Amino acid sequence: xxxxxxxxxxxxxxxxxxxxxxxxxxxxxxxxxxxxxxxxxxxxxxxxxxxxxxxxxxxxxxxxxxxxxxxxxxxxxxxxxxxxxxxxxxxxxxxxxxxxxxxxxxxxxxxxxxxxxxxxxxxxxxxxxxxxxxxxxxxxxxxxxxxxxxxxxxxxxxxxxxxxxxxxxxxxxxxxxxxxxxxxxxxxxxxxxxxxxxxxxxxxxxxxxxxxxxxxxxxxxxxxxxxxxxxxxxxxxxxxxxxxxxxxxx
Numbered sequence: 001x002x003x004x005x006x007x008x009x010x011x012x013x014x015x016x017x018x019x020x021x022x023x024x025x026x027x028x029x030x031x032x033x034x035x036x037x038x039x040x041x042x043x044x045x046x047x048x049x050x051x052x053x054x055x056x057x058x059x060x061x062x063x064x065x066x067x068x069x070x071x072x073x074x075x076x077x078x079x080x081x082x083x084x085x086x087x088x089x090x091x092x093x094x095x096x097x098x099x100x101x102x103x104x105x106x107x108x109x110x111x112x113x114x115x116x117x118x119x120x121x122x123x124x125x126x127x128x129x130x131x132x133x134x135x136x137x138x139x140x141x142x143x144x145x146x147x148x149x150x151x152x153x154x155x156x157x158x159x160x161x162x163x164x165x166x167x168x169x170x171x172x173x174x175x176x177x178x179x180x181x182x183x184x185x186x187x188x189x190x191x192x193x194x195x196x197x198x199x200x201x202x203x204x205x206x207x208x209x210x211x212x213x214x215x216x217x218x219x220x221x222x223x224x225x226x227x228x229x230x231x232x233x234x235x236x237x238x239x240x241x242x243x244x245x246x247x248x249x250x
Contacts, residue, residue, distance in 0.1 A: 080169060080170070090182050092133070097186055110210040143168075143237075149237065150167050153232050160219040
């Protein structure tokens, strides 16, 4: 007596397995394998980011220039962006804690820079979340503008072989040390405002020194032009954060 497949109705010989069942099993196996690969890949990517971040932290303290040269590559672009965002958020936490511990200190520092303290005043009369978001925005604009200016000056203007991804990988690598110094600065706030100020100034100097040397490493720009690239990048970023952005937001 002839047999037929209960799934597709195909006529089968005795003991024969319908091809539709084989195809179904093959498809299911592929889907399982694909899901497993995606899961494994995601886990590998996460581990890679964490391990790379830890390597930067270790290297930026012991061998800062070698570390900057290694991690200022295009493949570390996404990691650089993640570090920049972490840096911006942590700075927001720091500003909030400083203002809580020493009210008026941040406004005083901004006044010394020539910024309009009244414009920034609205920043310190809001909740923690708003302070966090506002300060993070200021930091992201600062990093973003400086990165774009480095790329424009060293790339199209001075005709060096540089990519925007390498620039932000560089900034992210340099910002890793700033994450560490920001944590130290937060601790220093509870010791004294002077200790906090010293840590903040040293952190700023270290970041700028690393950024200056990093520009040379990723672009091979002429030394006579490197200073101009660095100066324009820092000056334009400072102007945008201290003078332009407050007028837009407040």
